[in-house]
Amino acid sequence: MTMDFIRSMVRRDLKTGKHDGRVVTRFPPEPNGFLHIGHAKSLCLNFGIASEHPGGRCHLRLDDTNPDTEKAEFVEAMKRDIRWLGFDWGEHLYHASDYFEQLYRYAHLLVDRGLAYVDSSTEAEIRERRGSIAEPGVDSPWRNRSPGENRDLFLRMRAGEFPDGAHVLRAKIDMAHRNMVMRDPILYRIRHASHYRHGDDWPIYPMYDFAHCLSDSIERVTHSLCTLEFENNREIYDWLLEKVDAPRPRPEQTEFAPLVLDHLITSKSKLRPLVEGGHVRGWDDPRMPTLAGLRRRGVTPEAIRKLCEMVGVARTQSRVEMAKLDFAIRDDLNERAPRAFCVLDPLRVVLANVPEGKGRMVRAPRFPGRTPRTDGGEGTDAEGERALPLGRVVYIERDDFREDPPPGFRRLAPGGRVRLKYAAVIRCEEMVKDEGGRVVELRCRVETEAGGGGGRGGPVRAAIHWVEATSAAPAEVRLYDRLFAMPDPPLDDLAGALATGSERVVARALLEPRLAATGPGEHYQFERLGYFFSDPEDCREGRLVFNRTATLREGWSEEKSAGAGVPTEGESAAKPTTASSGGDGARGVGRGRETGGGDPELPTGEERERYDELVALGAGGATAITLARSPALREVFLAARPVFPEGAEAIAGWLANDVARLLGSDERSGLGRLAPKDLAGLARAVAEDELSHRQGRRLLEAILTEGGTLAELRATLDLEEIGDEAVLAPMIRELMEAFPGRVTAYRGGQRGLLGFFVGQVMQKTGGRADPRKASEVAAALLGRADEC
């Protein structure tokens, strides 16, 4: 298993001792609804990471700072769902509302430091003055109240002296900040509402940005993992911890992409109207993407965890196809769901040559295809087989018989044969129809009793499920389909986007008799139909109710085998996608040409001037633009150029490519350490082949990260490179012997493999080989043998 970027980070932090060797994560849901499959990813991540490190732990923290929407009922449901998924918070159950007192003191600290103020504007005024993404906000007229006045007002807010909305406490940051979150965010609001845990103790409630980071800090969380939409909030997270002098090491927020599944919505607030509007049976409706709904449908915790594992964790925004969930479900259920027969739409079949009352029992495997137990252990039969009664009258699936079979149809048709699975091969001799012409009964003859092959007339193409008429157990079977037909349902009109027929209730299906005693919550695979789960609420002896968890993978369909025309249409249907993406590409090329291809745009006149000047001084076109936009780099260039005027282009290149990279990737490095004359000297040495480009780069890196002059470092740094063919050639020959397959592939035309051999040499020599020479020697050796 390869590690995701968060796990790598945790491991790195552990190694560097960043958090005193602790790993503490947390799962912080707001108890305003039910947990859904999107939460499962976060659960797997947070609890997973905690369990992967000795002493690691994951807190369950209810983020209950909004009394309007939160309920104890949701807390209980969340705890139940998390346990069901297989996670355990141990002693670490917390509530943000546990910290109300501490949070309130932190707020006072900010007030006293002049970093927070009471704003008496109306909600509309605050919104108005916040500005927009394009325009800066303006200061509130209440922004400069004295700390004393703020303190007094805030005290009185807490005392309940003011009505809702009269005042808010705001952080005093910057109303013109580019990040909207930083435009004096609201810390506290007045809300005279009963909190499900604290009743009417508090007339003021902290806002998310304020409560969240401080709750993490109070719990000494090390890694605060959240989804991508909180990226903008990281700045206020860090700002607040800094301004209240939160103890170090401080928790650090890292964002990852949420789990988004096609045809599903993963938003508690969008799910609630579906429940409250009566569009589904409840939060645990089997069609709901909630953990409770999935559980009721028969999806196992293992399947959900498997899905999360398959999906991984990254920062890329992504949509997962339902097929992946389906796979995870089937993969798990295939192993654990014993097979049974269920006929959803019964068609009566009379076996004419079976005498009345002359039934027999047939044996069928509970797990066909599973390697039979050979250890002879106790219970082998009971585990491995089931018994089915067979009599004169049976029911088969109406769909398994066609009066006019389409091409490719392998099941029963007039005059044709089919196998009653595990029991007998029958031939259809007669149809009985009602006045409406509807087939109501088939008269068949048993040709072969059980056994393999098909007896006379060659092999039978298909085996169908069936139940014996007198012993079959009636059951209600609920067939579920996706709640939304479109992959990306419109969040503003979910009720209108609901698919019709997402729940189909079959009132009287027939089950093989041993299932008559099924209790709630049992998994079965009804052969050829799918995976089913006896409803945990409604199923009991005497009233059997099953939910379809998932269908079987479809291997055949009438459309597919209806002729060659259809697949072709399918292909052409896929073409527009290809064409449109090609269109995008074409558009991009067109634009590029307009702006002069690789010649980057120079938006302002000032930059244009600098660019022209740099080009005149000898900087290359592509690098000049970089320097024109970076005053610091440009300054170094201007200072270094006179030292080595002929190397102007090289100097500019070093600056634009290598210095920019080092500055961007390593915070320890600093441009201040680089003397312009050293840069010029470096460029000259490389230009005159005193140093290889690689050596130059190593020197530059050393200067930027550790400091020192070029001369010093050239003397002290071990820059030696192995360029001797007498050393390199044997090494490469050895590699060629070790990887004969790659040699063949290289000679077969896979020239990219040269990089593999050079890379191996670089590794073997600890990076000290001269790669140019190594490449040369390797090419020669690989090529020479080619001629033999």
Place this chain on the structure above:
RNA sequence: UGGCCCGUCGUCUAAUGGCAGGACACCGGUCUUUGGAACCGGCGGUGGUGGUUCGAAUCCACCCGGGCCAACCA
């Protein structure tokens, strides 16, 4: 008309600057008393342009595309 983030097979996800790999889906085959499962094989990708480098998915620049942000929600 801003700030931040993100672009690798259809989808999800890997690759200290050194073989672009895996999974799902799809297609084909073997096997099969589930048109299932299993097994084998195939298809298919680094958004674009330029630059740096012996070597770029990876570094630099620009362009294109996508996401998030203007609740007294979280």
